[in-house]
Amino acid sequence: MTEPDGGAPVRRSTAQPFFGDAPIVAPPSATEQRRLRRRARRKRILLWTSIVGIVALVAAIGAVSSLIVRSLADDEQPAAPAEEPPAAPEAEKIVFPEDAPAASAGTQPCIPLTVLSSFENAEMVANLAAGYNAEPRSINGSCVVVTPMREKSGVAADALVAGFPDTAPEQRPSVWLPDARTWLSLAQAKGAAAVPASDPTSVGTSSIVLAMPTPLAETIGWDWEPPTWDEVFDAAGDATLWADAGHAEWGAFKLGKTSPLVATSGEAAMFASFGAAHGALDALTAQSIADPAVAEEVRRHELATSHYMATPEHFLWHARQAEQSGSAADFLSAVIVDEKSVWDYNRGITSRDGVTRTTVEPPAEKLTPIYPADGFFVADNPAVVLTGEWVDAGESAAGADFVRFAGTRQGQEIVRDSGYRDLNGDLDAGVKAVANLTAEPAGALPFPADDVVAAVNDSFPEVRKRAQVLFLVDVSGSMDEPISASETKLSAAKDAIAMALDHFTAGDRVGLAAFGQAADGALVPGEVSPVADIAGTRENFLGALGGLQSVGDTPLYQAVDTFAAQQAQSWSADRITAVVVLSDGRNDTPNAPTIGAEQMLANLGHLHHGTPVLVFTLAYGADADVATLQSISSATGAHYYDATDPTKLRAVLGDLVTSF
Structure with a gap:
C-alpha cells in the first residue's frame, strides 16, 4: 500500500468499488491528523536544522556563502506572504486630546483615590498615577x-x-x-455589584504571545515561520523534539503557563487551547467548550504543561536563574506571556514575587516573541470606576477624571513608555527594539464573549493537568507559638491547608506528612495520610491534619530528602508531581545528625533531571530559614513563597496551590 506525501496510508472502502484509478479515501481520524501534523512538523524541523548547519558551514568558506544561502532560501523557504495592507492613514487614528489639569490644586484634605491594578500592568498604572499626581487637580x-x-x-x-x-x-x-475585560465579566457573573455593567474604557493593549529563548526559536525556525497553536501544543507533547533537532541537552519541550484562575496570560492560553481543539480561535462558543471531544483534546494539550504559576514574573524569574547557571532552556522552552513581560525580561528586569523588581544585566539568551499564525489574543487593560458603597461622590468623580487622563496625549505617552501599545496600537520605538516586537502583527483577536469566558473558567478544574502533591508540615515545638489570642502557628497552618485542599478535585492525588525529631532521633510522625485520589480520601486527610501535634526538633533536610525521593518513585509525566514544604524554623537535629544541606540539594538536583519532583517551599514565621527554603525550591524548578508574616498564610498558600 502506498502513501501520499503527507504519509497517511490510502484506505480503500470495503463498501465501494474503484472507478478508474481513483480509490475512495476515508478521511483521517483525529488521531491520524495529529500524527500527520507531528510528522510534518518533524520534517520541517529537521529540514530547518539542516539549512542552519549548511549556512554556518558555507559562511566559514567565504564569499560563496551568500550565493548558497540565497539558493537555499529560494528552494526551501515558502513563498513570501502577501504584502500586509498599508497601515490606516493617520486621519483614521485617534487624535489624543491634551490633558486639562486645574489652574491650581483644590483644597485639602485631598480626595484619596485608590486604583487597583493587576500584577502584570501594575507598573503602567503606577506611572499613570504619578503622571496624574504631578499636575494640579481639583x-x-x-x-x-x-x-x-x-x-x-x-x-x-x-x-x-x-x-x-x-x-x-x-x-x-x-x-x-485589570489587564483584560474578562475579569470584569467574571466578577459580574459571580455577583460583584460594585463592578458597573457599562462598557469599560481601555487605556492600552498588550498582545499575549508565545515567548521562547531565542536559540530555541531559531533552532526550529519559529522566529521565521510562526507556528499555529495546534503546532505549539503538539510540539510541547513531543518528548524528543529537541533531541531530533540536535539539542538533546535541552531535554523535553517545557511549556510554561500561568493559572487561568488568576492571570490573563493563563486565560489566553486556555482560549488558544480550546480554539485549537475546536478548529478556530475566533469561533469559540460556550457549546464548543462543552463538546467532550474538544475537552479531551484540551486535556491532551495540558499534559505538556510543566506546572502552572500565578504570574508571568514567576516563570521569567526562574528562567533567568536557569540562564545564569547554564541555559534558560533548563527551565523552559516556551512560555505564554504578554508583550510587556518580554520587554521586562530582555532588559534585565525580573521579580520573584511580582512586587519586588530586580534589575541586572540583560540576559544573554533573550526572549523572542512569537505571534502564532492562527491568531493571538490581546489584553485590553480596561478601567472602570467602581460603584461600591465605600466609593463616595468625590471618589467617583476623581476616578472618572483619572480614567480621562489615561486617554490623553500625556497619558498615552505614559502607556507607551511603560511597555504597552497605545489606543492606536503604536509602540514606543525603544520598547519595540528591546522586546523584538512586531509593529503590526497579523491575527490579533479580542478576548471571547462573556459566556465563553465563563465556560472556560468553569472547565479548567476538569481539563487541567492532574496533580500528585504531598503536603509536608513542620511540627517541631516552635509551631506551638501563638500568633493571636486564639491561634498558634500550628492551628493556623491546619486551617490554611484545609482551605487549600478545596483547590483539588477528583483525579488529584494528595497526601499529608509531617516532621519533627523525637528524642531517639527518629523522624516523626512521617506520613499520616497516604498520597491518593482526593475524591476518596478527603475525610481521611482532614482527620490526619486535625490530629497533628507538635513534637521535638526540626529535621528539615532529612524530611525534604526522604519525601522528595518517595514522590519520585511514583513520578509520572502526566501529573504535576510536587511536595509542598511548610516550615517555621531552621534544620535543628541535636538528638541525631541527619543528611546535610549540600547532599540534600545534590539529591534534589539528581531527581530533577530524571523524575522531576517540584518542591515548593513556604517560609512560615519570622524565624524560618528563608535562604535554605529558597535554595530547595530553586534546585527543583519550583517556587518559594513567603509567609514570614504568619497572618498571611492563608493567602500565600492559596496562591501556591494555583501551581496545580
Whole structure:
C-alpha cells in the first residue's frame, strides 16, 4: 500500500468499488491528523536544522556563502506572504486630546483615590498615577491623590464579589484596572455589584504571545515561520523534539503557563487551547467548550504543561536563574506571556514575587516573541470606576477624571513608555527594539464573549493537568507559638491547608506528612495520610491534619530528602508531581545528625533531571530559614513563597496551590 506525501496510508472502502484509478479515501481520524501534523512538523524541523548547519558551514568558506544561502532560501523557504495592507492613514487614528489639569490644586484634605491594578500592568498604572499626581487637580473643589495598589486579577475579582471584607473602607479601591475585560465579566457573573455593567474604557493593549529563548526559536525556525497553536501544543507533547533537532541537552519541550484562575496570560492560553481543539480561535462558543471531544483534546494539550504559576514574573524569574547557571532552556522552552513581560525580561528586569523588581544585566539568551499564525489574543487593560458603597461622590468623580487622563496625549505617552501599545496600537520605538516586537502583527483577536469566558473558567478544574502533591508540615515545638489570642502557628497552618485542599478535585492525588525529631532521633510522625485520589480520601486527610501535634526538633533536610525521593518513585509525566514544604524554623537535629544541606540539594538536583519532583517551599514565621527554603525550591524548578508574616498564610498558600 502506498502513501501520499503527507504519509497517511490510502484506505480503500470495503463498501465501494474503484472507478478508474481513483480509490475512495476515508478521511483521517483525529488521531491520524495529529500524527500527520507531528510528522510534518518533524520534517520541517529537521529540514530547518539542516539549512542552519549548511549556512554556518558555507559562511566559514567565504564569499560563496551568500550565493548558497540565497539558493537555499529560494528552494526551501515558502513563498513570501502577501504584502500586509498599508497601515490606516493617520486621519483614521485617534487624535489624543491634551490633558486639562486645574489652574491650581483644590483644597485639602485631598480626595484619596485608590486604583487597583493587576500584577502584570501594575507598573503602567503606577506611572499613570504619578503622571496624574504631578499636575494640579481639583474635583468638586478638592485636590486628589491617586494611590496604586495591585492584586492578581482572579484574586481581585473574588475580593470584589465579597466586597473587600478584609480591607478597611478607606483603603478599598475606587477604580479597577485589570489587564483584560474578562475579569470584569467574571466578577459580574459571580455577583460583584460594585463592578458597573457599562462598557469599560481601555487605556492600552498588550498582545499575549508565545515567548521562547531565542536559540530555541531559531533552532526550529519559529522566529521565521510562526507556528499555529495546534503546532505549539503538539510540539510541547513531543518528548524528543529537541533531541531530533540536535539539542538533546535541552531535554523535553517545557511549556510554561500561568493559572487561568488568576492571570490573563493563563486565560489566553486556555482560549488558544480550546480554539485549537475546536478548529478556530475566533469561533469559540460556550457549546464548543462543552463538546467532550474538544475537552479531551484540551486535556491532551495540558499534559505538556510543566506546572502552572500565578504570574508571568514567576516563570521569567526562574528562567533567568536557569540562564545564569547554564541555559534558560533548563527551565523552559516556551512560555505564554504578554508583550510587556518580554520587554521586562530582555532588559534585565525580573521579580520573584511580582512586587519586588530586580534589575541586572540583560540576559544573554533573550526572549523572542512569537505571534502564532492562527491568531493571538490581546489584553485590553480596561478601567472602570467602581460603584461600591465605600466609593463616595468625590471618589467617583476623581476616578472618572483619572480614567480621562489615561486617554490623553500625556497619558498615552505614559502607556507607551511603560511597555504597552497605545489606543492606536503604536509602540514606543525603544520598547519595540528591546522586546523584538512586531509593529503590526497579523491575527490579533479580542478576548471571547462573556459566556465563553465563563465556560472556560468553569472547565479548567476538569481539563487541567492532574496533580500528585504531598503536603509536608513542620511540627517541631516552635509551631506551638501563638500568633493571636486564639491561634498558634500550628492551628493556623491546619486551617490554611484545609482551605487549600478545596483547590483539588477528583483525579488529584494528595497526601499529608509531617516532621519533627523525637528524642531517639527518629523522624516523626512521617506520613499520616497516604498520597491518593482526593475524591476518596478527603475525610481521611482532614482527620490526619486535625490530629497533628507538635513534637521535638526540626529535621528539615532529612524530611525534604526522604519525601522528595518517595514522590519520585511514583513520578509520572502526566501529573504535576510536587511536595509542598511548610516550615517555621531552621534544620535543628541535636538528638541525631541527619543528611546535610549540600547532599540534600545534590539529591534534589539528581531527581530533577530524571523524575522531576517540584518542591515548593513556604517560609512560615519570622524565624524560618528563608535562604535554605529558597535554595530547595530553586534546585527543583519550583517556587518559594513567603509567609514570614504568619497572618498571611492563608493567602500565600492559596496562591501556591494555583501551581496545580
